Amino acid sequence: MTGDxxxxxxxxxAPVLGLGAFLKSTATAMRGDRARVSAVVGDLGTPxxxxxxxxxxxxxxxWLGAPPVLVAHDLHPDFPSTRLALAQGAPxxxxxxxxxxxAAVAAENRHPGPLLxxxxxxxxxGPGGESWGGELxxxxxxxxxxxxxxxxxxxxxxxxxxxxxxxxxxxxxxxxGRGETVASRFAAQPAAAMLGGVLARDRLxxxxxxxxxxxxxxCGLLGICPVARFEGEAPMALEALxxxxxxxxxxxxxxxxxxxxLPLLAELDPGDPVGGAESFHGTLIAGLAELAAWGAxxxxxxxxxxxxxxxxxRVLREGLVAALRERGLVPLLHARLSPGDPCVxxxxxxxxxxHRGMA
Numbered sequence: 001m002t003g004d005x006x007x008x009x010x011x012x013x014a015p016v017l018g019l020g021a022f023l024k025s026t027a028t029a030m031r032g033d034r035a036r037v038s039a040v041v042g043d044l045g046t047p048x049x050x051x052x053x054x055x056x057x058x059x060x061x062x063w064l065g066a067p068p069v070l071v072a073h074d075l076h077p078d079f080p081s082t083r084l085a086l087a088q089g090a091p092x093x094x095x096x097x098x099x100x101x102x103a104a105v106a107a108e109n110r111h112p113g114p115l116l117x118x119x120x121x122x123x124x125x126g127p128g129g130e131s132w133g134g135e136l137x138x139x140x141x142x143x144x145x146x147x148x149x150x151x152x153x154x155x156x157x158x159x160x161x162x163x164x165x166x167x168x169x170x171x172x173x174x175x176x177g178r179g180e181t182v183a184s185r186f187a188a189q190p191a192a193a194m195l196g197g198v199l200a201r202d203r204l205x206x207x208x209x210x211x212x213x214x215x216x217x218x219c220g221l222l223g224i225c226p227v228a229r230f231e232g233e234a235p236m237a238l239e240a241l242x243x244x245x246x247x248x249x250x251x252x253x254x255x256x257x258x259x260x261x262l263p264l265l266a267e268l269d270p271g272d273p274v275g276g277a278e279s280f281h282g283t284l285i286a287g288l289a290e291l292a293a294w295g296a297x298x299x300x301x302x303x304x305x306x307x308x309x310x311x312x313x314r315v316l317r318e319g320l321v322a323a324l325r326e327r328g329l330v331p332l333l334h335a336r337l338s339p340g341d342p343c344v345x346x347x348x349x350x351x352x353x354x355h356r357g358m359a
Contacts, residue, residue, distance in 0.1 A: 005036055005037040005038065005039070006034055006035065006036050006037075007034070007035045007037065007108065007336065007337075007346075008033055008034065008035075009030060009032075009033045009034065009035055009107065009350075010107060010110040010111075010112060011033065012032045012033045013030050013031070013032070013033075013350075013353035013356075014031070014069045014070075014353065014356060015029070015030070015031040015064045015065075015066050015067070015068050015069060016029070016030050016031075016068050016069060016070045016071070016072065016349050016352040016353050016356070017029050017030075017057070017060060017061070017064075017068045017070075017071045017072065017085075017088070017090075017349060017352070018030075018071075018072040018073075018095075018100070018344070018345040018346060018347065018348030018349030018350070018351075018352060019053070019057065019071065019072070019073050019081040019082075019084055019085045019345055019348070020053075020073075020074070020081050020341070020342075020344050020345035020348070021074045021076070021079060021081060021097060021100075021124075021341050021344045021345075022043060022044050022045075022074070022076070022079045022080070022081065022341075023043050023044075023122075023231070023340075023341045024040055024042065024043065024338070024340055024341045024342050025040065025041050025042065025043065025044050025049065025053055025081060025341070025342075025345075026038045026039070026040050026041070026056075026342045026343075026344075026345045026346075027053060027056050027057050027060055027081075027345045028060070028345040028346040028348070028349040029060035029061070029063055029064050029068070029349065030349045030350070030352075030353055031063075031064050031065070031066070035346060035349065035350075036060060036063050037337070037342075037345070037346055038053075038056035038057075038059070038060060038345070039056060040342050041053045041056060044079065044080040044081060050080045050084075053080070053081065053084065054084060057084060057088075067089075067090060068088065068090045069090065069091070069356060070090065070091050070092070070093055070352040070353075070355065070356055071085045071088045071090045071091070071092050071093070071352070072085070072092070072093045072094075072095045072100075072348035072349055072351060072352035073085035073086075073092060073093070073094060073095065073348065074094070074095065074097055074100075074124075074125070074344070074348075075094045075095065075096050075097065075124075075125045075126075075127065076097075076125045082094075093348075093351070093352050093355055095347070095348045095351050095352070096124065096125070096126070096127060096144065097119075097123075097124025097125060097132070097344065098117070098119035098121075098124050098132060098133075098135045098137060098308070099137060099139060099144040099347070099351065100343075100344045100345075100347030100348045100351060101117070101119040101121070101124075101307035101308050101339075101343065101344060101347055102115070102117030102119055102137055102139045102144070102305045102307055102347070103139060103141075103347035103348075103350045103351050103354075104307060104334070104337060104343040104344065104346045104347030104350065105117070105305040105306065105307040105332050105333070105334055105337075105339070105343070105347075106139065106305055106332065106350075107346070107347070107350040108334060108335065108336060108337055108343075108346070109305075109332045109333075109335075111303060111305070111332060113140070114138065114139065114140035114141075114301055115138075115139055115301055115303040115304065115305050115332070116136065116137070116138055116139075116147070116292060116295050116296060116299065116301045116303065116304045116305070117135075117136070117137045117138075117139050117304065117305040117306075117307065118135070118136055118288060118291075118292060118304060118305070118306050118307075118308075118320075119133075119134075119135045119137060119307055119308045120133065120134055120135075120211035120212075120288075120306075120308040120309075120310035120311065120316075121133050121210070121211065121212055121308035121309040121310055121340070121341070122162060122210055122211075122212030122213070122231070122309060123162070123208070123210055123212070130207075130208075130209075131155070131206055131207065131208035131209070131210060132149070132208075132209050132210070133150075133208060133209055133210025133211055133212055133213065133308075134149055134150030134209045134210055134211040134214065134259075135148075135149050135150075135209065136148035136149060136257065136291055136292065136295050138295070138299050138301060139305070141351070141354035141355075142351050142354040142355040147257055147295045147298060147299060148257030148258065148259065148291050148294065148295055149209040149257070149258060149259070150209045150210070150211060150214060150258075150259050150260075150261070151209070151258050151259060151260035151261070151262065152207035152208060152209050153168065153171050153172065153175065153207065153208060153213060153214070153217060154171045154174070154175075154199060154202070154205035154206070154207055154208075155167070155168070155171065155205055155206050155207070155208050155213060156168075156170060156171055156195055156198045156199055156204065156205050157191075157198060157204065157205075158204070158205075158206055161213060161216070162212070162213065162216070162231075163227070163228055164189070164226065164227050164228070165216035165217070165219040165220040165224075165225060165226055165227070165228060165234045166186045166189055166192075166220040166226035166227065167191075167195065167220070168213050168214075168216040168217035168220055169186070169216075169217050169218075169219075169220025169221040169226075170182045170186060170192070170195050170199065170220070171199060171205065171217065172217045172220075172221060172262070172265045172266075173185070173221075174196070174199040175262065176262065176265075176266055179196050179199060180196070182195055182196055183195075183196070186220075186226065188226070189226065189227075211308070211310045212235070212309065212310060214261065214284075215234065215235040215238060215310070216228075216234055216235070217265060218238060218265065218268060218276070218277075218280045219234035219235065219237065219238050220234075221265060221268040221270065221276070222238070222268050222269075222270055222272075222273045222276040222277065222280075223270040223273060224237050224238055224241075224273055224277075225237050232309070232312075235310075235313065236313075238277050238280065238281075239277070239281070239313050239314070239315050239316075241273055241274045241277035241278070242274075242277050242278050242281050242315050243274070243278065244278060245278050245279075245281040245282035245285060245315055245319055246278050246279055246282040247279070247282040247283045247285070247286040248263075248264055248267060248279050248282070248283045250263055251263050251264035251267070251279070251283035251286070251287070252264060252283060252286070252287035252290070254287070254290055254291060254294060257291070257294065257295070257298070259287050259288065259290075259291045261283065261284065261287055264279065264280065264283045264284075264287075267279070268280065281315045281316060281319065282319070284316065285316060285319040285320050285323055286323065288320055288323075289320060289323035289324055289326075289327060292304050292324055292327070292329060293327045293329065296327075296329055302328070302329055302330055303329070303330045303331075303332060304324055304329050304330065304331050304332065305331075305332040306320065306321070306331055306332065306333055306334075306339070307334065307339050307343065307347075308339060308340070309339065309340035309341065311333075311334075311339040312338070312339060312340055317333070317339075321333065
């Protein structure tokens with residue numbers, strides 16, 4: 001990044017804004033061949049953070065020097081950033097969260113054409129209201145197509161599962177036909193005794209393809225951080241245990257672009273958290289590389305952008321880059337922007353610019 005949060009764009013564009021998502025929020029303005037990314041104002045769950053984002057937007061509009069021709073925002077209608085976008089007095093564009101992630105890594109690398117993208121994070125709203133987060137997309141500027149994804153898991157209690165990894169472990173045990181073990185295995189959790197009933201009711205367990213929730217499931221099964229004090233605590237603890245990642249043979253299934261790691265999860269032993277952490281990372285890397293290779297064969301695209309908060313995990317990031325290169329694919333990584341949600345506003349703005357077709 002150059003100057004005060006400025007980046008050079010692959011081509012000149014008309015003035016646009018991207019107002020980001022919810023977590024680790026930033027906004028981005030683009031004009032000509034320059035983009036300016038705001039400071040990270042944090043999660044938009046407090047009035048103070050929303051007020052800070054409002055100030056950053058005002059500063060970006062001043063930098064633009066002209067009214068934006070398009071203001072992009074997340075698909076989620078209830079995000080404060082979405083409401084702020086609708087209040088800008090300009091045309092607006094709703095952008096799918098993971099599309100924005102892959103557009104961001106493509107634009108940052110000045111990649112000129114279509115590409116595949118692996119977007120791995122905790123949550124992003126799909127076009128039909130689904131909970132996405134483990135996506136293989138084919139992206140071409142303002143257009144994208146979902147090529148593949150991680151197999152869905154139920155989220156017992158919805159958002160509560162993101163804060164309590166043991167719930168995702170319970171969902172895996174239920175899917176494995178071991179639901180009767182949940183109450184005794186997680187006896188320290190007050191809700192464990194009734195979770196079997198929750199898992200039997202689909203409306204209380206919205207399905208998700210989230211890579212973040214997959215990490216949580218592994219943590220819960222291995223007894224690592226069953227209840228998180230802050231976002232990402234459990235996956236960070238899991239990564240810290242890894243000495244040498246290794247793949248389990250037969251640890252995943254790939255069927256029509258759906259990557260299912262249930263065979264791996266079935267083997268995780270709470271008595272061996274280090275071995276479990278290593279086999280989880282190694283098998284996930286191998287499975288994702290096979291998914292990307294399948295996507296490349298299906299689409300003819302050989303470049304694979306990697307974005308989303310899961311790529312803050314060094315073991316996953318470096319292992320997957322090496323695995324993709326071994327398969328003759330070209331990985332693209334963020335260099336100046338975070339792979340997490342701070343890059344979303346940048347991706348939104350770039351999609352807005354491409355949507356208007358202004359060069």
